[in-house]
Amino acid sequence: MESRAIPSGAVYAALLPFAADDVAQVKEDHHSRRWRACFVLMAASAVVALLVVASVFVGGRMATAGDANDEDGAGGFPWSNEMLQWQRAGYHFQPERNFMSDPNGPVYYRGYYHLFYQYNPKGVAWDDGMEWGHVVSRDLLHWRTLPLAMLPDHWYDIKGVLSGSITALSNGSLIMMYTGVTNATKMVEVQCLAVPADPNDPLLRDWTKHPANPVLSHPVGIKDMDFRDPTSAWFDESDATWRTLIGSKDDHQGSHAGIAFMFKTKNFLSFERVPGILHRVEGTGMWECIDFYPVGGGNNSSSEVLYVIKASMDDERHDYYSLGRYDAAANTWTPVDTELDLGIGLRYDWGKLYASTTFYDPANKRRIMLGYVGETDSARSDLAKGWASVQSIPRTVTLDEKTRTNLLLWPVEEVETLRSNATEISGITLDTSSVFHIPLRQSSQLDIEASFRLDASAVAAVNEAEVGYNCSSSGGAAARGALGPFGLLVHAAGDRRGEQTAIYFYVSRALDGGLRTSFCNDESRSSRARDVVTRVVGSTVPVLDGEALSMRVLVDHSIVQSFAMGGRSAVTSRVYPTEAIYTAAGVYLFNNATGAGVTAEKVVVHQMESSPNNEVILADDLAYTS
Ligand SMILES: *[C@@H]1O[C@H](CO)[C@@H](O)[C@H](O)[C@H]1NC(C)=O
Numbered sequence: 001m002e003s004r005a006i007p008s009g010a011v012y013a014a015l016l017p018f019a020a021d022d023v024a025q026v027k028e029d030h031h032s033r034r035w036r037a038c039f040v041l042m043a044a045s046a047v048v049a050l051l052v053v054a055s056v057f058v059g060g061r062m063a064t065a066g067d068a069n070d071e072d073g074a075g076g077f078p079w080s081n082e083m084l085q086w087q088r089a090g091y092h093f094q095p096e097r098n099f100m101s102d103p104n105g106p107v108y109y110r111g112y113y114h115l116f117y118q119y120n121p122k123g124v125a126w127d128d129g130m131e132w133g134h135v136v137s138r139d140l141l142h143w144r145t146l147p148l149a150m151l152p153d154h155w156y157d158i159k160g161v162l163s164g165s166i167t168a169l170s171n172g173s174l175i176m177m178y179t180g181v182t183n184a185t186k187m188v189e190v191q192c193l194a195v196p197a198d199p200n201d202p203l204l205r206d207w208t209k210h211p212a213n214p215v216l217s218h219p220v221g222i223k224d225m226d227f228r229d230p231t232s233a234w235f236d237e238s239d240a241t242w243r244t245l246i247g248s249k250d251d252h253q254g255s256h257a258g259i260a261f262m263f264k265t266k267n268f269l270s271f272e273r274v275p276g277i278l279h280r281v282e283g284t285g286m287w288e289c290i291d292f293y294p295v296g297g298g299n300n301s302s303s304e305v306l307y308v309i310k311a312s313m314d315d316e317r318h319d320y321y322s323l324g325r326y327d328a329a330a331n332t333w334t335p336v337d338t339e340l341d342l343g344i345g346l347r348y349d350w351g352k353l354y355a356s357t358t359f360y361d362p363a364n365k366r367r368i369m370l371g372y373v374g375e376t377d378s379a380r381s382d383l384a385k386g387w388a389s390v391q392s393i394p395r396t397v398t399l400d401e402k403t404r405t406n407l408l409l410w411p412v413e414e415v416e417t418l419r420s421n422a423t424e425i426s427g428i429t430l431d432t433s434s435v436f437h438i439p440l441r442q443s444s445q446l447d448i449e450a451s452f453r454l455d456a457s458a459v460a461a462v463n464e465a466e467v468g469y470n471c472s473s474s475g476g477a478a479a480r481g482a483l484g485p486f487g488l489l490v491h492a493a494g495d496r497r498g499e500q501t502a503i504y505f506y507v508s509r510a511l512d513g514g515l516r517t518s519f520c521n522d523e524s525r526s527s528r529a530r531d532v533v534t535r536v537v538g539s540t541v542p543v544l545d546g547e548a549l550s551m552r553v554l555v556d557h558s559i560v561q562s563f564a565m566g567g568r569s570a571v572t573s574r575v576y577p578t579e580a581i582y583t584a585a586g587v588y589l590f591n592n593a594t595g596a597g598v599t600a601e602k603v604v605v606h607q608m609e610s611s612p613n614n615e616v617i618l619a620d621d622l623a624y625t626s
């Protein structure tokens, strides 16, 4: 532990990447909804050991850092109520209090979007006996809280109503499938069925669990706690059955593969396993919250339909996806590019986002993704705040028809209804090593659109290849190269040496002479506090000939969601500034490249209104207020 201590002089320095990751891992395990559920005594004592090590480690780190603000001796920053209150989001959904995680069963029904979510009403961390919270919205932004929808009250789900989905049948009826954890001393994950108690209630307040529950148990050879999160079902015309996928893992004979089982059913009561497995990727571990859906196609034969398979990787807690071809008769899915197979290639988001799910919105003919964004501060801060986690802004999911190698994930257009008071600038040239302040009324709730172009002759003059640039390990916004970094600073204190969160592009010449573009969020200077995890996160992003480098950033207090190139890459950060809050923060453009000027072609900064929970947004909502 000694060797990992932070040097004392580095007041705003990034935590060492490996140290930060260790802390994150320990905390995520502690919060993990499945960790404690999954294993018996040995694993449980391992967690205890990890937590003991973690507290020793954090304590040691603080002592070595010698931070003058670190007065309380318990290893934490002295957060004030003012700072903690600032962290709540203004236009992202979060419950009033306590712990939330996975979005569950999103569905559009009789004029309302329904969002259910994993919820622990008794505390700010995951626990046994998770329930389903429930909110509804007309616009995916203003959410009305309804009574908890699903409680652990039967032997087959008494240890938790875990994640699941809703399927809309062609006649409009809804079927909910979810994972229950049983009462037995050896807990088992089983799949269960529930239906609306009153289909005429558009708010779907009451659900009836089916007397036949549980309706599906894990296949032979699979561990009891490795079988969860059924997808929405789809109808297969070939044999007139509904199909659903459930993720699992294969740990036999030294293997550690993620796998996906397909089942078919006519009535959601009796299920038959489709022989074989749909897909398997060695080394990726348990596949949680699997999802499967078609993209592309359009109405001409040159635009082939591709199938997205997505899984939340329990080992590393990121949401990966892959594009491929589905052969229903053979029950196989094959990636278009094996180097971008599931779990080793593309992610929905390169920052903090997990356990996502999608649903098809028949009202607006689009597919929408939701994922939850956990905390990266300490468990102690969560206790002080009284809440943990935020839902991401719902994003539309489409195939990028220009590249056909990636999806486009983009905030739903409803977000634009919250915009007001835009500040627009264009044609600003940023010399190397320069910063430009954008004057704003407030900078805690923003929707920023910005596009940049590097000076073409300067780019042409850079002919040395620079390989291996990596958001996570190349030094962030303070590590200068010929053609980057440049972009935006948000939550930035007036003094440029103060707190700031950078969202930037970094361009480099590849060995083949082409250009390679990375898009990153740099959290390393986002907070003076040391009891938060800060990293630099991001990835490379495709840029086609002639395209400007464009980004969109949704800033909402402690959540910052960035999108590059129309949604080819997305990066979500949680940041917890201590000074750059309320009116003390601002937004800047910056160029830290050494070899090229950058023109900010167009920058529009929209102030964003809040979307408070339980605000009545349409008069006819009143009709349903109970
Ligand atoms: C829709 O179809 C299902 C399955 O056939 C049936 O159980 C349900 O009653 C139907 N709902 C309506 C409203 O007809």
Ligand SMILES: *[C@@H]1O[C@H](CO)[C@@H](O)[C@H](O)[C@H]1NC(C)=O
Binding pocket: 155, 183, 184, 185
């Ligand atoms: C679990 O519930 C079943 C059904 O009620 C019951 O038969 C069984 O004894 C219970 N098991 C435990 C360990 O409580």
Ligand SMILES: *[C@@H]1O[C@H](CO)[C@@H](O)[C@H](O)[C@H]1NC(C)=O
Binding pocket: 298, 299
């Ligand atoms: C079919 O293609 C045409 C031309 O690209 C487009 O205008 C139309 O919206 C498409 N229709 C559907 C149903 O996708």
Ligand SMILES: *[C@@H]1O[C@H](CO)[C@@H](O)[C@H](O)[C@H]1NC(C)=O
Binding pocket: 298, 300, 301, 302, 303, 401
């Ligand atoms: C068909 O789709 C392809 C791929 O999206 C597109 O390039 C092409 O222009 C389309 N053709 C017609 C006739 O719409």
Ligand SMILES: *[C@@H]1O[C@H](CO)[C@@H](O)[C@H](O)[C@H]1NC(C)=O
Binding pocket: 470, 471, 472, 473
């Ligand atoms: C970037 O660095 C991180 C952390 O060191 C590593 O896990 C990741 O594989 C690297 N990515 C690439 C594309 O090299």
Ligand SMILES: *[C@@H]1O[C@H](CO)[C@@H](O)[C@H](O)[C@H]1NC(C)=O
Binding pocket: 477, 478, 479, 480, 489, 502, 590, 592
């Ligand atoms: C630009 O790089 C310098 C040198 O590393 C660093 O001090 C400065 O903070 C960087 N600027 C930004 C906006 O990150």
Ligand SMILES: *[C@@H]1O[C@H](CO)[C@@H](O)[C@H](O)[C@H]1NC(C)=O
Binding pocket: 420, 421, 441, 442, 607, 608, 609
């Ligand atoms: C927009 O400007 C008006 C008038 O200056 C102000 O009252 C309002 O609060 C502003 N809205 C936001 C979101 O800042």
